[in-house]
Amino acid sequence: MFPDANSPDLILVHPTPEEKLKTWELSYQNWGKALSKSDYIGREKYLATVPLTAEGGISYWCLVDKNAEPNNRELYATCETIRKRALLSNNGAVSDVAVHAIGSVFCDPKYRGRKYASRMLTEVGQLLRTYQIDPKVTGRGQVAASILFSDIGKKYYANHGWLPFPSAHIAFQPRKSTSNDATPLKASDISELCALDVASLRKQLEQASDSKTHMALLPDYDTIQWHHLREDCMSRGIFGKAPEIKGAIIGEKGARVWAYWTRGYYGPIDNPESGNALHILRLVLESEVDSQENADKLKSILTFAQSEAEAWKMVDVQYWNPTKLITDLLHKTGLEYKEVDREEESITSLMWYGEGKGTTDEVEWVGNEKYGWC
Ligand SMILES: CC(C)(COP(=O)(O)OP(=O)(O)OC[C@H]1O[C@@H](n2cnc3c(N)ncnc32)[C@H](O)[C@@H]1OP(=O)(O)O)[C@@H](O)C(=O)NCCC(=O)NCCS
Structure with a gap:
């Protein structure tokens, strides 16, 4: 029995450590092929402990039924976000802001095509707008945008509000x-x-x-x-x-x-x-x-x-x-x-949280180089 992707029972939460492990076991097929499975899982665990990601720098998300018990519930779709520091400039007035980068968007093959990933992205896109805002910390008073690097072309994420930006090399x-x-x-x-x-x-x-x-x-x-x-x-x-x-x-x-x-x-x-x-x-x-x-x-x-x-x-x-x-x-x-x-891989994509629509006519992504990828 598959719940409707629009069901109010579906909510976005953080997975437990066991649930993260379960996701990595599955996503190994997509992203782990250069490594053994245990090295892939080891890498994922390790990369959550380094300066960029430690202490809330990385967050994990999953779409679940709110009535189900953690560790005993279906994970309908999963992803992670990394908080990055950024600068915004309007007519030379520069401010320090946060940008959340979304990665590892994944849906268990048995649930694909049922719009669970779409529902998760809709929730994530909204949530990140104010996620981890803390006016007391430099650069955390405002979330300027969320970004991602699509490996599935330009259409899917654009349909959910992440507009494609220049993606040439x-x-x-x-x-x-x-x-x-x-x-x-x-x-x-x-x-x-x-x-x-x-x-x-x-x-x-x-x-x-x-x-x-x-x-x-x-x-x-x-x-x-x-x-x-x-x-x-x-x-x-x-x-x-x-x-x-x-x-x-x-x-x-x-x-x-x-x-x-x-x-x-x-x-x-x-x-x-x-x-x-x-x-x-x-x-x-x-x-x-x-x-x-x-x-x-x-x-x-x-x-x-x-x-x-x-x-x-x-x-x-x-x-x-x-x-x-x-x-x-x-x-x-x-x-x-x-x-x-590039038309398919690493399409730099942006959802803008400020004024305007965040199109390439309005926003200049300075230094759109590989360092921004995650
Ligand atoms: C990408 C992924 C999360 C999409 O999950 P899904 O359950 O198929 O997606 P949804 O049901 O929410 O949406 C279905 C729509 O997405 C499109 N879609 C799904 N996978 C796609 C792909 N690989 N490339 C392009 N479009 C895709 C479908 O064509 C469908 O389009 P429609 O709405 O116009 O009919 C899933 O295929 C997955 O986990 N893939 C492996 C990991 C991966 O590649 N992640 C993306 C990294 S950027």
């Missing part, structure tokens, strides 16, 4: 390089660079003066570190070791170019169909000018990434939504790359 082939002027970045180098990057992003938004609202997720250390801890966890399961090189940097202070990256594993490492990719999480130019010098630095960073991709058996290097400046510099590097406009 450029892709470079893996290539061994014999020498490179860039310096590798280790985990211990990242936090200082993140702090500089966040400060300069804030300045950039203060200078944003067109009529749009500008929104940027913070590329802060907790966010970048989450990707790297996830990568370490998976690499140990797959390669038996974690990668030490987390990015690369080149140039003199004030004119440096750097990038952090992460290895994304989606299936068996020796199968090109897996689409395992080295994702550039964030690319930073300290001096934002279109010069041959910057192009040369960019080239060093990208060829370093290509070389890492080759060493870690990745299919390609991907960089999301390059700005006009990066595109102009890329032309000067002479590097070969492919432009991909």
Whole structure:
């Protein structure tokens, strides 16, 4: 007997630890294939304990019958949300806000097609509007939006209010390089660079003066570190070791170019169909000018990434939504790359909680790079 998806008996609650485990057992088929099941479940448990997600940073949700007992009830649909820090700018007035990122939207195969996932998303979209608001904590006075990265195209989530945003990337082939002027970045180098990057992003938004609202997720250390801890966890399961090189940097202070990256594993490492990719999480130019010098630095960073991709058996290097400046510099590097406009996977999608409709005409998503993904 299946309840109607509109039934008032269906409510959104947090699953118990046992119920989370049950969901991971099922979702392994969809998202765990690069790992053994126990490594996949271990990763999910571990990633709930790191700085970005600990102490309420991550929340788990399930749609259940309100009359049923925890641990003894059907889970009609499940998902999780991660609270992220973000900046909003209206005519240069910048405020710190929260954005909730939704992930792992899942429906047990036996319940699919009955609109339970749709009902859950409707509830989640409404609930997140005010979720975890705390005016006493910087950045928690307002929830600007909820976001997600759809792997099932643009229509499903748009029908529920999450509008598709630019979802393009450029892709470079893996290539061994014999020498490179860039310096590798280790985990211990990242936090200082993140702090500089966040400060300069804030300045950039203060200078944003067109009529749009500008929104940027913070590329802060907790966010970048989450990707790297996830990568370490998976690499140990797959390669038996974690990668030490987390990015690369080149140039003199004030004119440096750097990038952090992460290895994304989606299936068996020796199968090109897996689409395992080295994702550039964030690319930073300290001096934002279109010069041959910057192009040369960019080239060093990208060829370093290509070389890492080759060493870690990745299919390609991907960089999301390059700005006009990066595109102009890329032309000067002479590097070969492919432009991909994604239609199905990782469609960046946004539900706006502020004034207006939150369309791409109204909201500029600044720094729509892989670091925002979860
Ligand atoms: C995606 C998922 C949660 C949808 O659950 P569901 O029970 O089929 O969805 P609902 O019953 O709420 O909605 C049905 C609608 O979703 C559409 N839909 C379902 N799965 C879809 C998919 N993989 N791609 C595109 N549309 C899909 C159906 O076509 C149907 O459309 P209609 O309303 O126009 O008829 C479920 O298929 C699932 O758990 N998939 C595996 C995990 C996954 O891919 N999650 C999404 C990650 S972004």
